[in-house]
Amino acid sequence: MFDGLKEKLGRFRKDAEEVAEENAEAVEADEETAEAEPSEEAETETQAADAAAREASETTATTSTSTSAAAEADASADTSAEPSADERAPSSDAADAGGEAASGTEPDTEASAASASATEAAPETTASVAAADEDATAAVSEESERESESVAETEPNNEAEAASETEPDSEGKSESEESSSSGFGFAKKAKSAVRGRVVIEEEDLEDPLWELEMALLESDVEMSVAEAILDQIRTELVGQERKFTESTGDLVDEALRDALLSVIGVGQFDFDERVAEADKPLVIVFTGINGVGKTTSIAKLSNYLDERGFSSVIANGDTYRAGANEQVREHAENLDTKLIAHEQGGDPAAVIYDAVEYAEANDVDVVLGDTAGRLHTSDDLMEQLAKIDRVVDPDMTLFVDEAVAGQDAVNRAREFDDAAEIDGAILTKADADSQGGAAISVAYVTGKPILFLGTGQGYDDLQRFDPEGLVDDLLGLE
Numbered sequence: 357m358f359d360g361l362k363e364k365l366g367r368f369r370k371d372a373e374e375v376a377e378e379n380a381e382a383v384e385a386d387e388e389t390a391e392a393e394p395s396e397e398a399e400t401e402t403q404a405a406d407a408a409a410r411e412a413s414e415t416t417a418t419t420s421t422s423t424s425a426a427a428e429a430d431a432s433a434d435t436s437a438e439p440s441a442d443e444r445a446p447s448s449d450a451a452d453a454g455g456e457a458a459s460g461t462e463p464d465t466e467a468s469a470a471s472a473s474a475t476e477a478a479p480e481t482t483a484s485v486a487a488a489d490e491d492a493t494a495a496v497s498e499e500s501e502r503e504s505e506s507v508a509e510t511e512p513n514n515e516a517e518a519a520s521e522t523e524p525d526s527e528g529k530s531e532s533e534e535s536s537s538s539g540f541g542f543a544k545k546a547k548s549a550v551r552g553r554v555v556i557e558e559e560d561l562e563d564p565l566w567e568l569e570m571a572l573l574e575s576d577v578e579m580s581v582a583e584a585i586l587d588q589i590r591t592e593l594v595g596q597e598r599k600f601t602e603s604t605g606d607l608v609d610e611a612l613r614d615a616l617l618s619v620i621g622v623g624q625f626d627f628d629e630r631v632a633e634a635d636k637p638l639v640i641v642f643t644g645i646n647g648v649g650k651t652t653s654i655a656k657l658s659n660y661l662d663e664r665g666f667s668s669v670i671a672n673g674d675t676y677r678a679g680a681n682e683q684v685r686e687h688a689e690n691l692d693t694k695l696i697a698h699e700q701g702g703d704p705a706a707v708i709y710d711a712v713e714y715a716e717a718n719d720v721d722v723v724l725g726d727t728a729g730r731l732h733t734s735d736d737l738m739e740q741l742a743k744i745d746r747v748v749d750p751d752m753t754l755f756v757d758e759a760v761a762g763q764d765a766v767n768r769a770r771e772f773d774d775a776a777e778i779d780g781a782i783l784t785k786a787d788a789d790s791q792g793g794a795a796i797s798v799a800y801v802t803g804k805p806i807l808f809l810g811t812g813q814g815y816d817d818l819q820r821f822d823p824e825g826l827v828d829d830l831l832g833l834e
C-alpha cells in the first residue's frame with residue numbers, strides 16, 4: 357500500500373537529513389574551533405614569540421588597538437602565511453568575543469594555529485590570542501619587530517611553519533566566505549552548538565523541499581495539500597533553534613511526520629464510539645459514483661459492526677441500476693444480514709425510510725443505506741440525494757471512492773460534499789494504490805475525515821483509517 361509514496365518520502369528524508377547533518381557537523385566543528393586548546397607542539401614553538409609580544413606589551417601602552425596599527429604590526433612581524441590584517445584585527449570586539457577571534461586566527465588546525473601564533477601571539481586561549489595580538493600591535497617598535505622576526509627565523513623547520521607555507525590562509529578565508537554566504541554567522545552557529553542546538557537554513561532545504569513538492573504532486577496529492585505540508589515542514593525545520601537531541605534524521609522525520617499528520621488527520625473522530633453512543637437506529641447513507649466499491653464497502657461495514665456487537669440492516673437505495681438488488685442480496689445472504697429492497701425504478705428515499713422503520717421495530721442498531729452510483733454532474737441523481745437527506749435525515753453520510761482514483765477522488769469528494777454534506781469518507785482499493793494522493797488529500801480538502809480504507813475484496817478487508825499508523829508506515833517508523 358502506497359509504496360510509491362513511501363519511496364518518494366524516503367528520498368526527501370534522506371536529502372533533507374543530509375542537509376541537516378551537514379549543518380549540524382558545521383556547528384560541531386565550529387564549536388570545537390571556538391573551544392579548542394592549541395596543540396602542545398604549537399604552544400612550544402611559539403613560546404618565544406609569545407614572550408616577545410608580552411615583553412613588548414609591558415613597555416608600551418596597551419590601549420592602542422587601531423586596525424591600522426594592527427596591520428602595521430602584522431606587516432612588521434611578517435610571515436608568508438599570515439592571516440589577513442582584517443581577520444587578525446585586534447579590535448576590542450575581537451578580544452571580547454572569543455569565538456570571533458578564534459575564527460580569525462583559526463587555531464583549529466595545527467598549521468593555522470602555529471602560523472598565527474608564531475608571528476605574534478600564543479593562542480593559549482582565544483582570548484589570549486586577541487589580547488596578545490593587541491599588545492603586539494601596540495608594540496610597533498623596531499625592537500619588537502626584530503625580536504618577532506628573529507623568533508620566526510630561528511625556527512624555520514618547524515612543522516607548523518612548513519604547513520603554514522603550504523597552506524596559507526585560504527582555510528580561514530573560505531570559512532569566513534562560507535559563513536557570510538550562508539547568512540549563518542559563525543557566532544550564531546557556535547552559540548547554537550554550545551547550547552546543544554542545531555539551526556537549519558531555508559536555503560539549505562530548498563532543493564529537498566522542491567523535490568518533495570514534485571513528488572507529492574506526482575503522487576496525486578492535491579496542490580493545496582502539498583503546499584500545506586511544505587509550509588509546515590518549513591515552519592518546523594527552518595530557522596528554528598531545535599534541541600539537537602538524537603540525530604538530524606529524527607529532526608527531519610519529526611517535521612515530516614507532523615506535517616503529514618496535520619493534513620491526513622483532519623476531522624478524525626472515533627467511529628466506533630460514535631456508533632456506540634448514538635441513539636438507535638443510527639442511519640448511515642453511502643454516496644459516490646458507479647463502480648468504486650460502495651456496495652462492497654457496505655457489506656464490509658455490516659461485517660465490521662457485527663464483529664463489534666452491533667446489528668445492521670442494509671437498504672438498497674440503488675433502484676437505478678439493473679442487477680443492483682441481486683448484487684446486494686448476495687452480500688446480505690453471505691453475511692446473514694437483513695436486506696430491504698424495492699423494485700428497480702422505485703424511490704430510493706422510500707427504501708431507506710422502510711429500512712429505518714424495520715430497524716426501529718426490530719431493535720437493529722444501524723441502517724446502512726446504499727444509493728445509486730451517480731455522476732456528481734448528474735443533476736437529478738444529485739437531487740435524489742437531497743431528497744434522501746430530507747426524508748430520512750441520516751445521522752451520517754459517508755462518501756465512498758477509490759484511493760487509486762487519486763486527484764479525481766479528491767475532486768469528487770469536494771463536489772459530493774457540496775451537494776449532500778458528508779461526515780467522512782471510505783477509500784476503497786487502497787491495496788492497489790501505490791500513490792496515496794487521495795488518502796493524503798481528501799480530509800484536508802473536504803475538512804471531513806477518512807474513516808476507513810478498503811484493502812481487498814474480502815469482507816474483512818476494511819481497516820479503520822488510523823492517521824498516526826499510516827504516517828508511521830509511510831515513514832517506516834513502526
Ligand SMILES: Nc1nc2c(ncn2[C@@H]2O[C@H](COP(=O)(O)OP(=O)(O)OP(=O)(O)O)[C@@H](O)[C@H]2O)c(=O)[nH]1
Nearest residue numbers: 646647648649650651652729784785810811812813
Ligand atoms: N481490490 C479491491 N477491490 C475492491 C475493494 N472494494 C471493492 N472492490 C471491488 O470493486 C468492484 C466494484 O465494487 P462494487 O461494490 O460493486 O462497486 P459499487 O460502487 O457498488 O458499484 P455500483 O454498484 O456499480 O455503484 C468489485 O469487484 C469489488 O470486489 C477493495 O477495497 N479492494
